Each structure stands twice: as structure tokens, then as C-alpha cells.
Amino acid sequence: MPKKENTFAQDVYAICREIPTGRVTSYGAIAKALGLSRSARMVGYAMNNSFTVKPSVPAHRVVNRNGVLTGKHHFGGPDTMQVLLEQEGIVVKDDQIQDFSNIFWDPAVELGNL
DNA sequence: ACTTTGACTATAA
DNA sequence: GTTATAGCCAAAG
Secondary structure (H helix, E strand, C coil): CCCCCCHHHHHHHHHHHHHCCEEEEHHHHHHHHHHCCCCHHHHHHCCCCCCCCCCCCCCHHHHCCCCCCCCHHEEEEEEEEHHHHHHHCCCCCCEEEECHHEEEEEHHCCCCCC
């Protein structure tokens, strides 16, 4: 069997693709689903490569625990992330997702990982 | 092998 | 409600 490069980032991408449209999740939730509940920073760090990975990962559905678009600046534009979220039907105000708790999607729960 | 960093989270004041 | 500080872990230099 061929060698397989299982990196932390690859797992993160898999979870992000499972995020339904119009839903949002937090870095900590993804990390927790991977068993790395304390590596939330690594999740965002890995997302840097999400643009080079195929298929592209909907990183715009991933925000911090406050529902703030912390990484909006990494989308190539200062407002690219917000526009993408609005296209998904998500309301964003002042770089913060409105009704965040209502549209929050927990992979550890939805994927039945608990 | 050591140091730095980073799209975070939790706790304390 | 906010701001400040500490803890956290993996990848890159």
C-alpha cells in the first residue's frame, strides 16, 4: 500500500467539508471532533492551506467561538468571507455572525462522535 | 534540537 | 458587558 501522509490539517479539511450550507462552527468544535480539543489554534493554522487543497474547503463557515470572522482577512479580501456567508444565508454584522448560537453546527454532535 | 508563531479558548479581574 | 493574561499544541524557520 502506498504511503499516506495523514497530517493534522487533512483531518481538519474533512470536518469543514461536512459543514452544511448556512451553518457555522468554531475552531474548537472541529478540534474537539478530532480529539484535539486543545488545538483550536492549529485548526485555523491549517486553514491557511485550505485554499490550496482540493476540493476547496468552505473555511468561511468556520469562525471563532464568539462567532467573529477572525480569519476574514485570509480570504484574499477584507470582506470576502462576509460576502460568502451572506450568500449562504448567514447574517453578518460588524464582522460578527448574528444569531450565531442558532446556526452553530457542532461536528462532534452532528457526526455522532460523542 | 530550540525558538517563534498562529484564522483559539478559558479563566480572572 | 469588557479587557488582560495564561494555556494550549502543531508546524515552520
